[in-house]
Every structure is written in structure tokens, then in C-alpha cells.
Amino acid sequence: MANKPNIPKGTRDFGPVEMAKRNYIFDTIKSVYALYGFQQIETPAMETLHTLMGKYGEEGDQLLFKVLNSGDYLKKISDDELAERNTLKLQTKLCEKGLRYDLTVPFARYVVMHRDELQLPFKRYQIQPVWRADRPQKGRYREFYQCDADVVGSDSLLNEVELMEIVDTVFTKFGVRVQIKINNRKILTGIAEVMGEKDKIVDITVAIDKLDKIGLDNVNEELRNDGIPEEAIEKLQPIIKLEGTNDEKLDVISKVLNESAIGLKGVEETRFILNELKKVGLNNEIQLDLTLARGLNYYTGAIFEVKALDTPMGSITGGGRYDNLTGIFGMPGLSGVGISFGADRIYDVLNALDLYPKETITGTQLLFINFGEKETEYCLPVVNQARKAGIRTEMFPDSCKMKKQMNYANAKNIPFVALAGENEINAGKFTLKDMTTGEQCLISAEELINRLKS
């Protein structure tokens, strides 16, 4: 019977301290989303495979966790089909449901299913776990949370502006200095056009997206390998090496893209967004980065990415505009723009920079030591008064050794301990010990509560 329990690989338990930190992250993001009028929704963990399959490419389909049908799951499968052992074909007969792989496809499904109830623009946020049967490795899990906000049903660039304000506000609240990078898919399309390689836009952007990692020479080499002619690569060089302020870059690029209508549209959009943000006055720098490409096939307008400045970590937030979120479910023409905070990486950044406010990870504020039945009776009314005053309070339930109880207070990082033995009871008072400084004082119940009440 006694099997040593464990959890599926790539999954995690979150203990009390981790949870307090995660809640701080989620609560901060939630409060900022709400400040901008975003409303929370939740969708089921399981979606039908109809909804999920074919939305994430062939690899994504493989990485979906599929849920075995209940009852006689072999019912629809003939003996011949079974004997064939074609796992790809069989899986959709064994399973009708899968675990959600991201929050975007369920959101698109939600919008289409609830189209008649929704008032557009619909500003929703969603914070839920997703599951991917990826090979687990450092920082990559099979279950992790996504924190997405999207506006659908509005083409206005004010939405892009607001999302950048949200990013800036959230990281300002966290105390993390970040660099926000922005680009526009239309500019990338324009670049491919003026290079005369419109069809190769995917190859081009995949290559230049790697500039940071592999350097310019290797990017050019990759372009050559993709069959891009030398003169086209030559045309790309001033763009890829472009430096200066955002305005300077926009001026140069608008000249380069002079012949491309879509490219100029991208420049104009970017100029509007950056201009509005200048008026707002962000705390963090926003930089136009023409090599930023992110999930290109999906986005159709602005693209954003956020990196922490003071600790090495990949992208910690990203997003962009897409023009056809719900088309896959038969509802075309709905434009949207969204961002997604990478909670797990933000968690690591706040840990690395030691930025968790102390009060967010303080659980219990006050522990009453249990010296026995009589002493407990003396303490309990004050325990209740403290709780009524909003102080998170515990009475140690068992009258075990003092040392064990003090260890408990230390392990839980409880900042104050109240003791009442014979002396205190006779004096009608309590000894209050500050666990941080070690200081003790003899005070009345009222004083004790007033001192701890926030």
C-alpha cells in the first residue's frame, strides 16, 4: 500500500511562500487590468479536440494532452483499426477532449459562442493554467499559468497605447526596470516588399529575429541559405543596423519603405502609438526594434516584447495585434490586440532582484503560545478580538514544548508572538515578543491589538 508518491514530470506543487509570491504577482496584474476596464473570464480546463486541434501546427497537436473518453472508449474502434496501431489516427477516437494549450484559442471559442451576449469592444483578461506535453527542462513546465488581456472588436490604436501603459504600470508596481520593444508586422511586410522578396517574409523575419542571439553575419548567412539574393540582403542592411531615437528610425524607415503602402501604414501606426505614449510619459523606455518578429504568422499589426533590464531573462511579456482571431471558428473580421505576462519568469525576476514586498509574504501576524488549558482560556478572547481587528492571528492548538511553538513561529515567519503565563495572567497583561528584533514588552490586550492593527 505504501507507495512513495510523486507528481507528473514537468508539474509543480506551490507551497505557502511560493503561493504568496505568485498571488502578489497575479493580484498586481489583475488590479492593473481592472484599472483599465478589463474584465476577468474563465474557461474550462478541457476543451473539445475539435476546438484545439489544428490551431497550433502539427507539433502543437502532438503536445496537446488528450483526455481518454469515459466508459467504453474502444467502442468506436474496430478490431482492424486497433490491430493497425496507428496512434495518430486512434487518438481522436480514444479521446474527444484535451487540456487547453493556451488562453487564446479558448478565448476565440468563447467570443464566438457568446457573441450575442458580448458588447464590443470586449476587454477581457484571463489568468489560468495551460498544459503542454513539452519535454520539461529548466524554466519550462508542462503546467504553467498564462495571464492574458485582449481587446477584440476595436481597430483603434488607443488599445495598443493602453496595453503599453498597462505593461509600464505593472512593472513600475513590481519595481522592475524594463525595456519595452515595439515593432509592426506591416513594417516587416514592407521590408520584404522593398527587398523584392514578399513571399519570403517568414524566412526573412525568422532570420532577423535572431540578430540578438547569433549576430549580423550569421543572420545574413541564414538569409543566403534561405535563397535570398545578395542584392536583397544588401537592401536589408541599413534597416537591420538602424540606430538612433525612435523618431530617427521612423524617419529613415519611412524613406526606405516609400514604395510600400503597407510598410508606410505600419510606420504611421507605430508613430501614432509612440507619440501618444510620449504624452502619457511612461516610466520605462519603449524602443522601436525592427528586428522584433514574435510569432509572425499570427500578428498583423503592432508587436511588443518586454525584457527586464537588471537581470538576464528572456522575454517576460509580449503581445500584438491580430486581425482574425475568431475566423477559425467561422466568425471572420474581428480584430484584436493583446498582451500576455509571463508569470513564471516574472516570479524568477522578482526573486533574483529580491523585490517581493515583505508584507505580501507575511501570513500570520501574531501567534499566541499555548501553555495549557487555563492559559489558553485566558488568551482566546484576545485571539478573537485581534481577528476582529483584522490581525491574522493564531493560537497554537497544542500545549507542547515552548521551543516547538517558537520554531513554528520562525518557520512561518510570524513577526509577533504573544505569551501569557502565570505572571501575565495575574497582571492582566501579555508579553509581546517582536520576532525580528527580539524585543519584549508587557502590555494590555488593547495595547497589543492597537500596536499590530494596520
Place this chain on the structure above:
Amino acid sequence: MANKPNIPKGTRDFGPVEMAKRNYIFDTIKSVYALYGFQQIETPAMETLHTLMGKYGEEGDQLLFKVLNSGDYLKKISDDELAERNTLKLQTKLCEKGLRYDLTVPFARYVVMHRDELQLPFKRYQIQPVWRADRPQKGRYREFYQCDADVVGSDSLLNEVELMEIVDTVFTKFGVRVQIKINNRKILTGIAEVMGEKDKIVDITVAIDKLDKIGLDNVNEELRNDGIPEEAIEKLQPIIKLEGTNDEKLDVISKVLNESAIGLKGVEETRFILNELKKVGLNNEIQLDLTLARGLNYYTGAIFEVKALDTPMGSITGGGRYDNLTGIFGMPGLSGVGISFGADRIYDVLNALDLYPKETITGTQLLFINFGEKETEYCLPVVNQARKAGIRTEMFPDSCKMKKQMNYANAKNIPFVALAGENEINAGKFTLKDMTTGEQCLISAEELINRLKS
């Protein structure tokens, strides 16, 4: 491509209003748990089938959602085994993981896995969805949240007292009048003993647990059908019909159980708990109900159940003490006591009684109408000031028809709308419309913000 999307049966989407209400419920429960020193943990949605199977009886095993192994899931299955089509046998070869069925078994698994890090007593709460492949029906879902709090590693009855205080505090905060019922598994054992039918304790308690639903005559009939002799049933009558105050009931039952050591222990425990609660002074009535049995095989001491008084609804909260939570995972002797709030039913109760505080379901507080580019430029700085003051504010992103924008405000229940056309701009002011009363006034940005700031 255009398939009409839907969601798996028995699952639900939660839209913005439902989410706001659910968050109000969860946040209230969380804050009270924290006030009593409980700390939150989370466990993965998937557990190994080793962890889950055999913990919920044969029926429970059937109701577990099992997750198909990734890759070649037929690898470990021979052609002969496949041809046999034994779904029960095959499922554990096709699947290594399942979705969690409740929060108790994952918690037990957590305690055993993290035993070296935990400081006992461990007071944890956990609010997460669970999944059961039950036949969906009104009020029964295949995905639903549980909100559990447990203390493990302490035998003290002060824990039971605190849990009842938590129940009382939570429902007081909700404004729901409830009746808390309490019983003790030891009393039930004692009753079976004095009836001379110790072995039949399960049958006896299953029968008397139905008293409310089927009435005394049918309970007795069921006992007869279970093979309980007439004289034993006779002995049960005074107990099952027992009325009066808790103290009166305890006096009678302690005489009846005079010969049963375990029964008397149960009486003593119950007396202590009720006595302490009398000193605390609950807002809601707590009643000793000897017919309360709840999941008998699991509990070993106190048992609780809560019902709403002002609307018909089954049990909305329940719990009790168990003595061997972690024994199944090879860590015997750890006693615990816990409660579980039924979030879905509480949601229905608060809806039926119309008890959601208005402010909890108000998202955006202030909407600025978009009359065009110039007007928007005039509004945006004030939009930002309002947000800085903590007012949840939206600028309508598109300059579409006024009627559409007002519909948006109404659909989202936004209580205030700010308008700035030519007149307002010339006057350097805003028209603020109270959407509840319809009243309008012309005020400055500063006045507007001060008026809405909480």
C-alpha cells in the same frame, strides 16, 4: 473550417459578471482562512494514477478523467492485450496520469512529499477546480471548484472550534443565515455498540442519515432490510428522535452510551467544542444532530455540515476530523480536521437571496465617451489622472455613434460616464452623467476625480 464551437458537457464558461461574483466568494473565504493563519497551496491539475486510483472506491476510479500518455501510447500493450479489449485493464497502460478528483488526496500526497519542509501543525487552504466524469445534471458539473481548509498534525479540539468560527464568520460576511450541524463519528460508533450491532455501523448511519429525506418509518424499514434486529432498532428510537437543546441532547446521549467508552469520548469532544463556541458567541446557530453522518468511512471524530436557512439548497459546507489522511501514502498517524465550502452552491444561494454587494460586481467605474480625435486628446490626460487616483476608467477606443457607446456603458453596468464636446472643452470642464439617476453636471477634472475617488 467553420465548425460551430462548443465546450465539453458538464463544463462551463464564466463570463465577467459570474467571475466577479465568484471572486467575491473566493476572496471572502480566502481572507477569513488567512485571518485564522491558514496558508494557501496549489497542486497540479494532473496527478499520477498511482496517487489517484483506489482512493475513491470503485465508482470513483471510473469517474476519474484519465490523460492519454504522450508519444506512442500503445508501446506497452501487446497485440493480444489490444485484441482482448479489456478497457479497465488497458486504461492504466494507456494512461499514467489523471485529473484531480478532489483536493484531499492531492493534499495528503503533498504532505507526504513535503514532510521534511513542513512545520506541524500545518494549516493549509486550497481553492482549485476538480474534475469528475459524473453524469452532468442540474447543479452537478464535471469541472467545479473546491475550497478546502485543513489542519494536520494536531489532535487539539481547538482546531474544530476554529473551523466552526471560520464557517460562522464567512457566512456572516456573506449575509447568509445558516444552521451549522455537528455530530461525532465516535458517538455514531457508540450508538452502534449499544445497539449490539457494531459491525453494521455503516448500514445504520447510512440509514439514519436519510431521516430528513425519507422520514422515520422509512429509515426503520431500511434498517430492517439491512438485517438489523427489531430490538436494536427499538434501542435506536430515543436517539433518533432526540430533541431539545444541545446540552439536553448530550445529557441524554451520555446516559444511553454509558457502556460505550468510544461513545462517551465522542460526547466529551462534542461538549468541549460546543462549550468553547458558546464562549465565542457565534452569529449562527450550531445544533447537535445525531443523524448527521457524512462520508462516514473517512471521518473519525467531529463531523459538520452547514445549510442555508432562507433558501432551499443542500449542504453548502461540510467537514470533519479524520485520523489517517496520509496512511495511504505510507505516513501513518497524522490526524487532521478540515472543512470545504461548496462554492457553486454558495453562488446559487447568494444569487437567490440577492446578496452580492453592488461594489463587488462593478468593474469599470467611469467611461469617457469618444467624440473624435480632438476630444479624445482633451480627455486622455484626465483618463490617466483618474486611473492614478485608483478609479477604474475606460476611454471608449473608437469614435462611433454615441448610442453605441452608451449601450456599452449600460451593458457593462458602468455607473458614471464623462462627456467632453466642444462646449465642455471651451469651458475646460466635463459633463459627468450618473447612469443610475440620470443626473448630469458640468464639473472640472479635479472635481470629477474627487467625486469618484473612494
